[in-house]
Amino acid sequence: MNHRILIFLIFLIIPSGIxxxxxxxxxxxxxxxxNKKLPRDWSVNFKTESRQSLYREDFDxxxxxxxxxxxxxxxxxxxxxxxxxxxxxxxxxxxxxRSIQQxxxxxxxxxxxxxxxxxxxxxxxxxxxxxxxxxxxVSSEIPLEGHALDPKEFFxxxxxxxxxxxxxxxxDLEIRGAGFIGYALSPSSKLExxxxxxxxxxxxxxxxxRFWIGFNIYQTx
Amino acid sequence: xxxxxxxxxxxxxVLPGIGQLKYERENRINKRDVPEHAVRFVDSLRFTSKxxxxxxxxxxxxxxxxxxxxxxKRYSIEFSEDGTLEDIEIQxxxxxxxxxxYQAIHExxxxxxxxxxxxxxxxxxxxxxxxxxxxxxxxxxxxxxxxHYEIVISTRFEGMFLMFExxxxxxxxxxxxxxxxxxxxxxxxx
Numbered sequence: 088m089n090h091r092i093l094i095f096l097i098f099l100i101i102p103s104g105i106x107x108x109x110x111x112x113x114x115x116x117x118x119x120x121x122n123k124k125l126p127r128d129w130s131v132n133f134k135t136e137s138r139q140s141l142y143r144e145d146f147d148x149x150x151x152x153x154x155x156x157x158x159x160x161x162x163x164x165x166x167x168x169x170x171x172x173x174x175x176x177x178x179x180x181x182x183x184x185r186s187i188q189q190x191x192x193x194x195x196x197x198x199x200x201x202x203x204x205x206x207x208x209x210x211x212x213x214x215x216x217x218x219x220x221x222x223x224x225v226s227s228e229i230p231l232e233g234h235a236l237d238p239k240e241f242f243x244x245x246x247x248x249x250x251x252x253x254x255x256x257x258x259d260l261e262i263r264g265a266g267f268i269g270y271a272l273s274p275s276s277k278l279e280x281x282x283x284x285x286x287x288x289x290x291x292x293x294x295x296x297r298f299w300i301g302f303n304i305y306q307t308x
Numbered sequence: 309x310x311x312x313x314x315x316x317x318x319x320x321x322v323l324p325g326i327g328q329l330k331y332e333r334e335n336r337i338n339k340r341d342v343p344e345h346a347v348r349f350v351d352s353l354r355f356t357s358k359x360x361x362x363x364x365x366x367x368x369x370x371x372x373x374x375x376x377x378x379x380x381k382r383y384s385i386e387f388s389e390d391g392t393l394e395d396i397e398i399q400x401x402x403x404x405x406x407x408x409x410y411q412a413i414h415e416x417x418x419x420x421x422x423x424x425x426x427x428x429x430x431x432x433x434x435x436x437x438x439x440x441x442x443x444x445x446x447x448x449x450x451x452x453x454x455x456h457y458e459i460v461i462s463t464r465f466e467g468m469f470l471m472f473e474x475x476x477x478x479x480x481x482x483x484x485x486x487x488x489x490x491x492x493x494x495x496x497x498x
Binding site (some may be wrong): 303 | 336362382425427469470489490491492493494495497
């Protein structure tokens, strides 16, 4: 167990040490995920995520936006599922729509679970055209007790995501890395607390670096 | 700030209903918390890699399990609460099952499900602990040692993708099966 905690701390400390020197934005990103299983391997996922800025050039609390999404998923293999849905991004001035499609593969091994997620989304912005993104995320859930995650146990979740975006013939790449410490309240409920680092605009400009403190709640019915 | 408060309140709405259920769980434990004769039995097998001990607590039973790797294979030695040996399981590949037994098992699954995939295969030894120890020390196989295959498969059954754990005799005859509860992976998918 100790070496797993050590890996998590290294993951947590190294990026924060290096990157905190030039953080563009720091904020809070809590989310609530509710998943409802339906017959014949269908499921529906409701997610709401609120973005709140704590630092942008200076320390100052600002509500940024809230995302609300509804995604319908269908298992097409024991470890594979496809999903599609709609996200509504609400800020103080506007509501933006986004359509989402994804394919995810989750495989449980002895001692950890590994997930690959391939997704595409299209963001419809008023008078600005459509923003297309293609994403790949690899993530792992590592139980800190035993070889499988049981209720009342802590776990570590690490993830790395690459997002390629195309908007009006302009290309950008965003890279995300996240480390969370989680707790399984029951087989169907999990809490996670950690950091989510995102950097983009580094291909043609000064990189934008954003640090989010995430708090996620997952509940499956 | 009001948005932060709303987010936290949403969290609290969900939490009270959670955590009242009782489930089976596996805990890593120290060697000194294991019945002495279980430790002595595992020591007698002379594994060279580190042995990890676990306690498995279910609704109506507690057991102890030693896990290790030996010559590239995963070993699992299970004991009852009082330290009595229940079985030794070794993870193997499907080609390591004798051809006649493998054909019988494969035919059983094909007849039952049509399409299926092997997820995990273990050979299981149970019986008199002294005879089993002798087998692992010297390779001396006595008829009194019972050999089974514990096999996890994935398949599509009644329109759903499921996993089952099966037990077969050494000859490939069905003994019992249990459906494996698939744990939610929503925090890795969304």
